[in-house]
Amino acid sequence: xxxxxxxxxxxxxxxxxxxxxxxxxxxxxxxxxxxxxxxxxxxxxxxxxxxxxxxxxxxxxxxxxxxxxxxxxxxxxxxxxxxxxxxxxxxxxxxxxxxxxxxxxxxxxxxxxxxxxxxxxxxxxxxxxxxxxxxxxxxxxxxxxxxxxxxxxxxxxxxxxxxxxxxxxxxxxxxxxxxxxxxxxxxxxxxxxxxxxxxxxxxxxxxxxxxxxxxxxxxxxxxxxxxxxxxxxxxxxxxxxxxxxxxxxxxxxxxxxxxxxxxxxxxxxxxxxxxxxxxxxxxxxxxxxxxxxxxxxxxxxxxxxxxxxxxxxxxxxxxxxxxxxxxxxxxxxxxxxxxxxxxxxxxxxxxxxxxxxxxxxxxxxxxx
Amino acid sequence: xxxxxxxxxxxxxxxxxxxxxxxxxxxxxxxxxxxxxxxxxxxxxxxxxxxxxxxxxxxxxxxxxxxxxxxxxxxxxxxxxxxxxxxxxxxxxxxxxxxxxxxxxxxxxxxxxxxxxxxxxxxxxxxxxxxxxxxxxxxxxxxxxxxxxxxxxxxxxxxxxxxxxxxxxxxxxxxxxxxxxxxxxxxxxxxxxxxxxxxxxxxxxxxxxxxxxxxxxxxxxxxxxxxxxxxxxxxxxxxxxxxxxxxxxxxxxxxxxxxxxxxxxxxxxxxxxxxxxxxxxxxxxxxxxxxxxxxxxxxxxxxxxxxxxxxxxxxxxxxxxxxxxxxxxxxxxxxxxxxxxxxxxxxxxxxxxxxxxxxxxxxxxxxxxxxxxxxxxxxxxxxxxxxxxxxxxxxxxxxxxxxxxxxxxxxxxxxxxxxxxxxxxxxxxxxxxxxxxxxxxxxxxxxxxxxxxxxxxxxxxxxxxxxxxxxxxxxxxxxxxxxxxxxxxxxxxxxxxxxxxxxxxxxxxxxxxxxxxxxxxxxxxxxxxxxxxxxxxxxxxxxxxxxxxxxxxxxxxxxxxxxxxxxxxxxxxxxxxxxxxxxxxxxxxxxxxxxxxxxxxxxxxxxxxxxxxxxxxxxxxxxx
Numbered sequence: 001x002x003x004x005x006x007x008x009x010x011x012x013x014x015x016x017x018x019x020x021x022x023x024x025x026x027x028x029x030x031x032x033x034x035x036x037x038x039x040x041x042x043x044x045x046x047x048x049x050x051x052x053x054x055x056x057x058x059x060x061x062x063x064x065x066x067x068x069x070x071x072x073x074x075x076x077x078x079x080x081x082x083x084x085x086x087x088x089x090x091x092x093x094x095x096x097x098x099x100x101x102x103x104x105x106x107x108x109x110x111x112x113x114x115x116x117x118x119x120x121x122x123x124x125x126x127x128x129x130x131x132x133x134x135x136x137x138x139x140x141x142x143x144x145x146x147x148x149x150x151x152x153x154x155x156x157x158x159x160x161x162x163x164x165x166x167x168x169x170x171x172x173x174x175x176x177x178x179x180x181x182x183x184x185x186x187x188x189x190x191x192x193x194x195x196x197x198x199x200x201x202x203x204x205x206x207x208x209x210x211x212x213x214x215x216x217x218x219x220x221x222x223x224x225x226x227x228x229x230x231x232x233x234x235x236x237x238x239x240x241x242x243x244x245x246x247x248x249x250x251x252x253x254x255x256x257x258x259x260x261x262x263x264x265x266x267x268x269x270x271x272x273x274x275x276x277x278x279x280x281x282x283x284x285x286x287x288x289x290x291x292x293x294x295x296x297x298x299x300x301x302x303x304x305x306x307x308x309x310x311x312x313x314x315x316x317x318x319x320x321x322x323x324x325x326x327x328x329x330x331x332x333x334x335x336x337x338x339x340x341x342x343x344x345x346x347x348x349x350x351x352x353x354x355x356x357x358x359x360x361x362x363x364x365x366x367x368x
Numbered sequence: 369x370x371x372x373x374x375x376x377x378x379x380x381x382x383x384x385x386x387x388x389x390x391x392x393x394x395x396x397x398x399x400x401x402x403x404x405x406x407x408x409x410x411x412x413x414x415x416x417x418x419x420x421x422x423x424x425x426x427x428x429x430x431x432x433x434x435x436x437x438x439x440x441x442x443x444x445x446x447x448x449x450x451x452x453x454x455x456x457x458x459x460x461x462x463x464x465x466x467x468x469x470x471x472x473x474x475x476x477x478x479x480x481x482x483x484x485x486x487x488x489x490x491x492x493x494x495x496x497x498x499x500x501x502x503x504x505x506x507x508x509x510x511x512x513x514x515x516x517x518x519x520x521x522x523x524x525x526x527x528x529x530x531x532x533x534x535x536x537x538x539x540x541x542x543x544x545x546x547x548x549x550x551x552x553x554x555x556x557x558x559x560x561x562x563x564x565x566x567x568x569x570x571x572x573x574x575x576x577x578x579x580x581x582x583x584x585x586x587x588x589x590x591x592x593x594x595x596x597x598x599x600x601x602x603x604x605x606x607x608x609x610x611x612x613x614x615x616x617x618x619x620x621x622x623x624x625x626x627x628x629x630x631x632x633x634x635x636x637x638x639x640x641x642x643x644x645x646x647x648x649x650x651x652x653x654x655x656x657x658x659x660x661x662x663x664x665x666x667x668x669x670x671x672x673x674x675x676x677x678x679x680x681x682x683x684x685x686x687x688x689x690x691x692x693x694x695x696x697x698x699x700x701x702x703x704x705x706x707x708x709x710x711x712x713x714x715x716x717x718x719x720x721x722x723x724x725x726x727x728x729x730x731x732x733x734x735x736x737x738x739x740x741x742x743x744x745x746x747x748x749x750x751x752x753x754x755x756x757x758x759x760x761x762x763x764x765x766x767x768x769x770x771x772x773x774x775x776x777x778x779x780x781x782x783x784x785x786x787x788x789x790x791x792x793x794x795x796x797x798x799x800x801x802x803x804x805x806x807x808x809x810x811x812x813x814x815x816x817x818x819x820x821x822x823x824x825x826x827x828x829x830x831x832x833x834x835x836x837x838x839x840x841x842x843x844x845x846x847x848x849x850x851x852x853x854x855x856x857x858x859x860x861x862x863x864x865x866x867x868x869x870x871x872x873x874x875x876x877x878x879x880x881x882x883x884x885x886x887x888x889x890x891x892x893x894x895x896x897x898x899x900x901x902x903x904x905x906x907x908x909x910x911x912x913x914x915x916x917x918x919x920x921x922x923x924x925x926x927x928x929x930x931x932x933x934x935x936x937x938x939x940x941x942x943x944x945x946x947x948x949x950x951x952x953x954x955x956x957x958x959x960x961x962x963x964x965x966x967x968x969x970x971x972x973x974x975x976x977x978x979x980x981x982x983x984x985x986x987x988x989x990x991x992x
Contacts, residue, residue: 234898234936235936238899238900238936241900241902248871248899249870249899249902249905250869250870250972250973251902251905251965251970253869254970292873292898293871293898293899294975294976297869297975297976300976301869301976304976
């Protein structure tokens with residue numbers, strides 16, 4: 001009798017919860033037919049987060065609207081044919097949001113400009129593909145994992161690793177259960193997504209200090225004293241020690257160097273070429289003074305390491321500095337369309353200089 | 369037999385209500401006197417009590433919780449203290465009212481005093497007024513109890529009273545609720561108190577009775593809820609402390625009675641053997657002889673049985689420390705119940721007047737003994753190590769005063785310990801918050817910020833003292849504070865000798881002493897910090913004495929000035945004492961220095977170079 005009573009109570013409780021869930025789900029869908037927007041990212045047990053396949057929206061970045069479309073393969077790119085068709089030279093461009101290109105239409109990103117430049121240069125070649133494999137806020141560790149677990153399946157001939165100064169940051173992947181239920185609910189439940197966005201707003205409000213901590217350099221960066229004042233520049237770099245200022249710490253450079261070594265080994269194993277491209281922070285491009293911290297120290301150390309390892313490397317700092325009377329950046333990291341153009345041209349030049357082209361010539365002759 | 373005695377006493381008392389009222393007032397007066405005595409003995413000389421490093425660290429963490437308004441707390445320390453947050457919450461309470469050591473320590477005193485009436489109520493109800501008074505007498509004056517942590521005593525009494533009243537008295541839900549909360553608090557304050565959990569389960573099983581299910585469930589619920597702050601604190605650390613404590617509990621050192629039993633004096637061993645016999649054997653025999661159920665036992669017998677299991681078994685199992693503060697209330701009760709029984713027996717056998725005189729004399733003698741023990745063992749004992757509460761409170765007050773007078777100055781403490789966690793006065797940093805205090809190990813160097821600084825010379829460092837006298841201004845007061853004017857930014861002319869990639873420049877060095885076998889060289893370096901080290905990043909310095917083949921023949925490493933205190937613009941002076949081997953052959957020797965990460969031991973490279981060391985010049989030539 002007593003047991004039956006407990007069972008009945010449990011059943012009624014479960015039914016009530018289910019009923020409320022259905023009511024809330026229906027209510028949200030009715031009240032907010034356009035809500036919620038799907039997330040551009042979803043959780044990944046492998047990479048922490050990744051593009052949501054099929055995501056499509058008009059996004060806003062620094063006052064610019066642009067079309068953001070993620071392929072079903074989870075790339076900001078057109079579908080990549082696998083296996084690679086014969087006669088195709090495929091370049092995978094790894095990187096973070098700089099590569100992704102916020103505020104720039106896909107065809108205006110340095111990746112697609114590079115594709116066009118190479119196609120123009122390599123007349124007579126059936127196909128040259130440059131695949132945008134950039135994902136917002138990724139670090140080198142995630143890029144290495146992505147390349148190993150997914151990227152090699154695209155059979156790249158060349159991998160360009162676009163490195164930014166905050167790329168040593170580590171990430172914590174979510175537990176598989178968390179990722180699974182979160183992604184399922186985000187995909188299927190309007191109420192969950194709505195509720196989560198509310199909670200997230202609250203969390204952001206509560207963790208304002210934490211968010212600020214990473215980007216606490218922004219007020220000083222916006223003030224601009226670093227352009228002419230060495231002390232202000234030094235303080236700015238120090239205050240960016242949770243973001244691009246990381247590159248001024250030896251242990252962070254060592255982390256990157258360790259991952260680069262792994263990537264070189266992967267390239268040898270999988271038989272693709274590797275090109276390193278170092279993107280500067282705009283502070284390095286626009287400042288007129290130096291700092292005791294050594295303004296170009298990170299680039300110096302990374303280039304030195306790459307050369308020691310025989311890894312072709314392009315430092316974009318001198319390239320962009322030559323145009324520092326023009327608007328190349330939206331903010332401290334992200335390039336304007338003009339910045340994308342300059343970067344793409346420089347990379348094309350570097351590929352030629354580093355003899356990736358000559359290899360292509362050989363390949364071309366072989367194909368003929 | 370006990371039942372009938374109780375009834376008889378009840379009948380007697382009923383016949384003379386006025387006498388009972390008089391006795392109650394006398395007992396309450398005596399209780400008040402004992403409480404006053406307990407407070408007196410604990411507060412008297414409290415200011416002169418030496419504070420241990422662990423106590424200071426806990427106080428520092430508690431103060432930090434108030435300063436940064438963030439809980440849980442202990443995760444912010446590098447000192448390795450793994451106390452759960454509860455103890456820190458409790459310490460933070462009095463600190464919120466008044467941020468002094470006296471406030472925190474006197475709060476513990478008041479908790480100990482509050483334990484007295486609680487124990488009296490429980491013991492009096494089960495074993496009679498006399499036993500209750502004797503038990504609280506011990507709790508108030510026994511040296512172990514006076515020296516013990518008042519917070520632990522309070523929760524120990526709470527949990528004991530709750531369990532005893534529930535198991536031996538009326539099974540009220542509130543009793544188990546109190547016991548559940550007390551047990552959760554106690555086991556977080558003293559990890560070994562976990563041994564009480566199986567005892568509690570066993571006793572609840574033995575004395576199960578109709579209607580005890582819900583109170584038990586309630587007690588368990590309260591216990592779990594009281595553990596939530598600790599579990600919240602442990603969760604991000606993968607419950608490592610919890611698991612370590614659990615493993616530690618079952619290690620040979622803790623759950624082995626060998627060392628403990630052999631360290632007991634004959635008298636103490638005899639006393640506990642008697643208590644064990646009295647508490648365990650007699651109820652067992654009584655039960656067998658009478659062939660009755662547990663629940664039919666008298667209150668007193670059940671109470672004794674509970675006490676015996678409650679105190680003796682965990683006490684025998686555990687051997688880390690013979691004085692178990694968390695078990696003291698139960699042990700005291702075990703000891704006084706036979707004494708009270710004996711006094712009652714004497715009172716009944718002898719004629720009324722003689723009995724009263726004898727029993728009064730016995731209580732008086734017991735009181736004298738307790739007084740003597742407390743006086744000789746605690747109050748009269750000299751402060752051996754560490755600074756006293758009063759001394760540290762005075763230093764805190766003076767530091768606040770000095771910093772208020774010099775609002776632009778930082779503060780550096782030169783003394784024992786190179787970090788707040790290892791300094792005997794490390795809690796200064798949280799007690800003068802938000803002003804910053806940095807610590808430098810005496811004889812190991814100096815820290816010279818760009819801005820003005822107040823130097824507190826809290827240790828023995830003659831070289832630094834001379835330097836401070838020359839370059840600073842001694843401020844009057846009980847503690848030697850020196851005010852150093854702003855050093856200013858480094859001038860353009862001060863070109864570094866070498867720059868390491870962790871943002872440290874070597875500006876200058878000096879080598880003192882004679883390079884000869886068996887001699888000591890003093891290596892003094894001047895560094896300039898140009899980059900703030902990352903949080904939790906630590907660097908140590910190394911000094912190698914190399915022979916012509918480049919082999920290390922002598923070495924001296926150390927943290928110098930602790931990395932946590934490096935600030936951009938600081939000049940650090942580090943001093944190392946390099947002892948040369950007595951069999952050092954003649955030849956040319958070189959000294960090289962550098963830094964490495966701690967504890968990873970990875971050398972830091974020089975900027976724009978693959979080198980990690982800077983070689984001092986000229987090389988030292990050693991003739992024999």
